[in-house]
Amino acid sequence: MKLLILRLNGINSIQMSSPIEINFENSNFSHRGLFAITGPTGSGKSTLLDAISLALYGSTPRLSNISQSTAEEIVNTRAVKAIAEVEYEVEGDRYKSTWSVHRADHKLSGNFQLPKVSLAMKEGETWKILQSQKKQWLEENERRLGITEDNFQYAVVLAQGKFAKFLQANESHRAEILKELTQTDQFSQIG
Numbered sequence: 001m002k003l004l005i006l007r008l009n010g011i012n013s014i015q016m017s018s019p020i021e022i023n024f025e026n027s028n029f030s031h032r033g034l035f036a037i038t039g040p041t042g043s044g045k046s047t048l049l050d051a052i053s054l055a056l057y058g059s060t061p062r063l064s065n066i067s068q069s070t071a072e073e074i075v076n077t078r079a080v081k082a083i084a085e086v087e088y089e090v091e092g093d094r095y096k097s098t099w100s101v102h103r104a105d106h107k108l109s110g111n112f113q114l115p116k117v118s119l120a121m122k123e124g125e126t127w128k129i130l131q132s133q134k135k136q137w138l139e140e141n142e143r144r145l146g147i148t149e150d151n152f153q154y155a156v157v158l159a160q161g162k163f164a165k166f167l168q169a170n171e172s173h174r175a176e177i178l179k180e181l182t183q184t185d186q187f188s189q190i191g
Contacts, residue, residue, distance in 0.1 A: 001144075005021060007021045007084075007086075009082065011054070011083075014076060049061070050062075051084040054066065054074070055097050055098060056097055057138060058115065058117060058138060066115055068111065071101045075112070080102060080103045082102075090145065093122075094121070095120065095144060096120045096121075118132045119132075
C-alpha cells in the first residue's frame with residue numbers, strides 16, 4: 001500500500017473551516033522516500049495517525065470502535081462533524097477510504113449520529129463506490145491493503161505506545177505481522 005493523500009477535519013484538536021490535506025504525492029514527500037512526523041507535545045502528531053487509522057479501519061489505537069456514544073472522545077469539542085479520508089494505491093489501483101461522523105442537525109447540542117464509511121475506486125476521472133456498509137467496508141480495506149486492523153495497530157502505529165507490545169509478542173505473531181507488512185508470504189509459500 002502506498003499512502004497518497006490524507007484529509008482530516010474535526011478530529012482531536014483539528015477544527016478548520018475546510019479539511020486539512022496532506023498530499024504525499026507532492027515532491028516534498030515523494031522524492032525523499034522517508035520522512036518523520038515530529039513536533040512538540042500537542043502539535044497533532046497522534047491526530048495524523050488517528051486520522052489514517054480512522055479512514056482505513058474506523059478505529060484508533062486508543063479507541064477500538066468509534067460509535068455514537070464514543071465519538072465525543074475523538075471529535076473536536078467545537079466541531080459538529082469530523083472526517084478522515086485517505087487515498088491509497090495498491091498494485092496500480094487507486095482507492096479512497098472515508099470515515100465521518102456528525103451531530104444531529106449539525107448543531108453542537110446535537111447527539112452524534114452513526115459514523116458513515118465509504119470505499120471508492122478510481123476509474124478514469126470518476127470514483128466508483130465499492131462499499132458503504134461498515135463491516136464490508138472494513139473487510140474490503142483489509143483485503144485490499146493486505147493487513148488487518150490489529151496488525152496495522154501493532155506494526156504501523158508503533159509510536160502510539162504499541163512498540164513494547166510488538167516486541168513482547170511471541171515470535172510467530174511478530175513474524176506474521178512482518179510478513180503482512182513486507183508482503184513476503186508468497187516467498188514462504190514458494191519455499
